Amino acid sequence: MKKIINVAILFAAAFILTPVLAAEPKYNAFYVFGDSLSDTGNVLAITKLQKIDPAIPPSESPHQTYYQGRFSNGPVAVEYLWRQLDDNASLTPFLSKPKIPSTGGVSFAFGGSTSGYLNQMPGGLYVPGVLGQIELYRKVLNGKTANSRALYAVWTGANDYLMGRTDQPSEVVTNISKAIQTLYSLGARNFLIPNLPDLGLTPMVQVNGGGADFMALTxxxxxxxxxxxxxxxxxxxxxxxxxxxxxTLSQNLLSDDKKFMLIPPALEVLAPGTGATDCFITDPSICPDVDVSAELPPPHLVFWDLMHPTTFIHKLYGDAMLESLKAKK
Structure with a gap:
């Protein structure tokens, strides 16, 4: 069974060409397409529906190793961003409200997804990739024009490479371009597109000795x-x-190791020797109860498990995304 390695590395900075600081933009809706870095509960919902016990990611006692369906110990980056854009508003997982409201925030992201239409994640579960997620959005639009005042985030690519789907960036970038063009054809106009952090810095990649290859691929x-x-x-x-x-910011991390640590993951500190760092992949039933709200002493740990960043890092991502939106050509 291939392992998912969903990556996020520390800090983030954002830019567009020749940026000039501007007033905070106003969007009346936010739609997100991506993988576990942006999933606010879709995989949890679908695994509960299929009566998988514990549901993925394990978020309830006696297997509370993750926070409320997030692949982390707290909210994810796009949630932090939307809270700042819309006065502490929530980012609802699509499966909990399949009828899209005209305003508000909705995440179509599924943990374990790639950039294509459909793929299998560990355990045999099939999830829609980013292009498939956009088709879900098209379906719920039901012939209506997409909200041109909304913000659309497309953040994908890591799983294509780290799950061994492809080693050809042209294939993944083509899918991202197609995702943007499809949303544009439906009426979308405002897009937030992060690139990939250095995949070679991910703990699981480092353990397997593939750091240099994945850095070059990134x-x-x-x-x-x-x-x-x-x-x-x-x-x-x-x-x-x-x-x-x-x-760029993941590279800057390398010179700031007094403030941040890639290894060990936080779960290894909080639940040593339990296998918690990859339990949701190997065997969710062994995932232990962990205090997901526990404060860890500095330096800040970047990763919650072998693949996913802590909510502290997600907060930095969200802040950086907001700064990108304050810039304009």
Missing amino acids: QSHNAQLAQALKQLTQRLRGIQIFYVDLF
Whole structure:
């Protein structure tokens, strides 16, 4: 069974070409497409529906190793962003409210998803990839035009590489471009697009000795993504693309190891020797009860498990995303 390695590395900074600080933008809705970095409870909902016990990610006692269906110990980056954009509003998982409201925040993201239409995650569960998630959004629109005042986040790619789906960035970037173009054709105009942080820094990748290869793969992906976004900006009239550069800040992490630590993951500190760092992949029934609200002493631990960042890091991502939206050409 292939292991999912959903990655996020520390800090984030955001930019678009020739940025100038502007007033905080106002969006009346926020729709998110992606993987476990943006899933606010969709995988939890579908595994509960299938009566998988414990549901994934294990979020209830006696297996409370994750926070309320997030693949972390707290809210994720896009939640932190939306709270700042809409006065502490929530980002609802799509499966809990399949009829999309005209305003508000909805996450279509599924943990374990790739950039395509459909893929299998560990345990045999099939989840919609980003292109599949957009088809779900198209379906619930039911022929209506997408909200042009909404913000649309597309954050994907890591699982394509880390789950061994492909080693060709052109395939993944093509899917991201198609996702943006499809949303644009439906009426979307405002896009938040993060690149990939250095996948080679992920604890599981480091343990397996693949750091250099995955770093090179990340660099190739990001270069092709930046070029594709530039072309879309030039070609699609009225589009706004806010690009978030996670790779640069993940590199800056390497010179700031007194404040942040990649290893060990927080779960290894809180539940040593229990196998908690990858229990949701190997055997969810062995996931232990963990105090997900526990404060850990500095330096800040970047990862909650072998793959997913802590909510502290997600908060930094959310702040950086907000800064990207305050910039304009």
